[in-house]
Amino acid sequence: MRIFADKLPAQLQRELKNVYLIFGNEPLLLSESRDAVITAAKEAGFSEKHYFTLDAQLDWNQVFDCCQALSLFSDKKIIELEVPESGINAAAGKSLVELAEQLNPDVLLIVFGSKLTRQQENAKWFKALHQHGMWVSCLTPDIQRLPQFVQARCRKLNLHPDAQALQMLAQWHEGNLLALVQSLEKLVLLYPDGELTLVRLEEALNRHNHFTPFHWVDALLAGKASRSQRILRQLEAEGVEPVILLRTLQKELTLVVRYKHELQTMPLAQLFDKYRVWQSKRPLYSAILQRLTLKQLNRAFKLLTQAEILTKTQYDQSPWPVIAQITLELCIPEQVNVIPVSV
Known part of the structure; x- marks a missing residue:
């Protein structure tokens, strides 16, 4: 199943999956999604965490050792696997398929990286892991979806932008969601009543949009x-x-x-x-x-x-x-x- 990053907290409240595939081009959403899964896993008793990068130096024996069946008194484990920008080669893909076969309820696997290509989505390793869990899409909201994204963020912080302020927040922070988070935190401090107007934004903020x-x-x-x-x-x-x-x-x-x-x-x-x-x-x-x-x-x-x-x-x-x-x-x-x- 595939969901967008903003739907992940609700999904975690309903059920904790065995595997989370977290991919996208937005650093803020990638970081928040990983943190959300790890927090939920720790609350469910997964107290031990291991981190690996899927590069040429990785010793896969260490990864497989983490997936061995645990004894009654062992800690449940979180395994994080970071996919590098260069992607996953054939050998690593084969190992991931094998890893998918060894997963058990005492292991929660998080695989994360940048935006997937169509070829990666159709790869055997991705399909093998996807059938065990959840694919979380962390793509930067486009200009059409960005106002709704900003509105949702404001609602969580009890901020109430009017229509013009909402549009301006979206325009000023397009392509730079990290700056958006910082701006909203600043506005919370500056305006305790939470009311945001165009005048207030212009007084408090500078443009932080980032285009490519x-x-x-x-x-x-x-x-x-x-x-x-x-x-x-x-x-x-x-x-x-x-x-x-x-x-x-x-x-x-x-x-x-x-x-x-x-x-x-x-x-x-x-x-x-x-x-x-x-x-x-x-x-x-x-x-x-x-x-x-x-x-x-x-x-x-x-x-x-x-x-x-x-x-x-x-x-x-x-x-x-x-x-x-x-x-x-x-x-x-x-x-x-x-x-x-x-x-």
């Missing part, structure tokens, strides 16, 4: 002009290398052009299935495929080339205006005054 090139690209795919420009301005202010943005966008546009060609011979849903496109990305690709023609996409590639040449050869001329032009043309092509492209 992926936020920018997703906004471009969706055609959100204002949001993509806002993200672009912040990335520029933070000193992000333009070439990182260009490479990230180039990869996505290459896929979009391929999809555009193949749409001439197959339905969109079938095309997404063929390329195993994530469900969360399908609305974004659908939006740009409906919005732009092949001619407009090819022009975007020419602008990308122009921006890359400026980045690598013209040190006295900034590529950011060209990147801003790309942003506008991809979002609202019919309303943009097209500038000549020379490469």
Whole structure:
């Protein structure tokens, strides 16, 4: 069974599973989910904890020893296995499958790491462990879900933001939930009555949102002009290398052009299935495929080339205006005054 991190406390109150697979890209949710499982396990009598990293130096005999059947007077054990950024190789995957077969009620297993790929979700080790327990998804809430996430956090702290304050809290802390937690704790101290307005927020807080090139690209795919420009301005202010943005966008546009060609011979849903496109990305690709023609996409590639040449050869001329032009043309092509492209 799969649940989102915010549903984990309620699940732990109902039942303690044998295995918890905790994966995602949000450090705050990963940390809180691990702490919640460990706390619940200790309350249930799991007093001994062991931690291992699934790297090449791991001695699997130590892990298997922890899973041996316990005597009447032995302590129940928590085993934490951290999956490194490099993922799990074939040998480690085989050992995890074997580990799943050795689990017993006196052992609670926590496997955690960064966001899973589709290949990892379909791996034998993941399926073997998943059938024994719970998969906890710790993904950063997107901009649509973030206000509800903020509202829930405020409710726990007896904070009562009005509609404008709630929206501002979400915007100011997008991509930086650790800062959100700190800001809410500060607001609790500053305003004991819990009432939050836009004026109070502006007096108490600074912006803490954190954007990545992926936020920018997703906004471009969706055609959100204002949001993509806002993200672009912040990335520029933070000193992000333009070439990182260009490479990230180039990869996505290459896929979009391929999809555009193949749409001439197959339905969109079938095309997404063929390329195993994530469900969360399908609305974004659908939006740009409906919005732009092949001619407009090819022009975007020419602008990308122009921006890359400026980045690598013209040190006295900034590529950011060209990147801003790309942003506008991809979002609202019919309303943009097209500038000549020379490469």
